[in-house]
Amino acid sequence: MSSGEESPLDLDRLEAEALNLLGEASNAGALDAWRVRFLGRSGALTSVLRGLKDVSPADRPQVGARANRLKTTLEEFWKSKQEALREEELRLAAQFTLDVTLPGKTFPVGRIHPINRITREICRIFTAMGFQVVEGPEVEWDYYNFEALNIPKDHPARDMFDTLWITPEGSEGLKPMLLRTHTSPMQVRVMEKTSPPVRVVVPGRVYRYEATDATHESMFHQVEGLAVDEDVTMADLKGTLYTFARALFGQERQVRFRCDYFPFVEPGVEVAVDCFVCQGKGVHADGQGCRLCKGTGWLEVFGAGMVHPQVLRNVGYDPRRYRGFAFGGGLERIAMLRYGIDDIRLFFSNDLRFLRQF
Numbered sequence: 001m002s003s004g005e006e007s008p009l010d011l012d013r014l015e016a017e018a019l020n021l022l023g024e025a026s027n028a029g030a031l032d033a034w035r036v037r038f039l040g041r042s043g044a045l046t047s048v049l050r051g052l053k054d055v056s057p058a059d060r061p062q063v064g065a066r067a068n069r070l071k072t073t074l075e076e077f078w079k080s081k082q083e084a085l086r087e088e089e090l091r092l093a094a095q096f097t098l099d100v101t102l103p104g105k106t107f108p109v110g111r112i113h114p115i116n117r118i119t120r121e122i123c124r125i126f127t128a129m130g131f132q133v134v135e136g137p138e139v140e141w142d143y144y145n146f147e148a149l150n151i152p153k154d155h156p157a158r159d160m161f162d163t164l165w166i167t168p169e170g171s172e173g174l175k176p177m178l179l180r181t182h183t184s185p186m187q188v189r190v191m192e193k194t195s196p197p198v199r200v201v202v203p204g205r206v207y208r209y210e211a212t213d214a215t216h217e218s219m220f221h222q223v224e225g226l227a228v229d230e231d232v233t234m235a236d237l238k239g240t241l242y243t244f245a246r247a248l249f250g251q252e253r254q255v256r257f258r259c260d261y262f263p264f265v266e267p268g269v270e271v272a273v274d275c276f277v278c279q280g281k282g283v284h285a286d287g288q289g290c291r292l293c294k295g296t297g298w299l300e301v302f303g304a305g306m307v308h309p310q311v312l313r314n315v316g317y318d319p320r321r322y323r324g325f326a327f328g329g330g331l332e333r334i335a336m337l338r339y340g341i342d343d344i345r346l347f348f349s350n351d352l353r354f355l356r357q358f
């Protein structure tokens, strides 16, 4: 036989090898690779058939017939293997059919942080009364945080606000800058840019150089309120805060106004609501003192008052024509009262067991 010829023995070996490998093919990919290797256009059997022209004329009929039989055999085996694999695939898929009676998978859902939640709730109550919501910078000039609010340099009222300074206090030639200690500077910024009537609430972060305990944080949130017009009186302030306190804490709440001092209001008041845990009694039915209001029966919510005439003058308003009221309170403290939380540090300690309750 000339070169390129396959002896019947070679075809026997080829058949044995092909059937052996076919038996090992366990998936569609392996089966496809097998088909390419033995029956494909450049496969082993095709090259045998192509090489028949080089076989001696005497042997050609016998080798050709053997090669054709082998081709038919391999194709048949391939087909039945393909069917067997397909059946196996279907059998496996049937094992994993969807059971619609099983409970669905639950996906983790994010929550609104309690401070964002109370902020939204408070803003909704004030916008329903005609207030606009505005925000302002947390890094602030001394002028807006103190000077324009009637708290000049060296005024003892600066001691009420433990300040974190950006520029060192007293630094030569630099306009003093700080992290705002309250949201009240926005009263000045808003009035500088707007003509009366003004009605705004300002939620936002504030900072104080203070030790942390159950009711104090060094970063916390306040909400400021300001209304200025020709006929604004203390009665408007009281009506607004009554409406607010009852909307947030319940219709049966009592509101108490007591004299207080802030340099940017005259007169100034402290606003408290009666404690909704002990119903203003200061003690529980079992005689125990109320933990929430510390036995006083009242919970302080806001500092407030009538805008000082000097503050109106500082922004170019005529205090003989315009009057205003303002108020400011701590959002964490309000949220603590609203949701019955007894430690302010829980808000920003990132404890998911706490945050997931909201």
Ligand code: YSA
Residues within 6 Å of the ligand: 160, 181, 182, 183, 184, 208, 210, 215, 216, 217, 218, 220, 222, 224, 262, 264, 265, 300, 301, 302, 303, 304, 305, 306, 325, 326, 327, 328, 329, 330, 331, 332, 333, 344
């Ligand atoms: C007063 C009169 C106005 O016409 C307008 C606003 C004000 C409030 C004033 N700007 C102010 O900041 N007053 S305050 O120092 O007494 O703080 C107001 C509220 O912030 C407090 O009642 C308390 O709820 C909260 N607060 C103060 N220091 C805090 C704090 N909350 C958490 N941590 C602290 N360290």
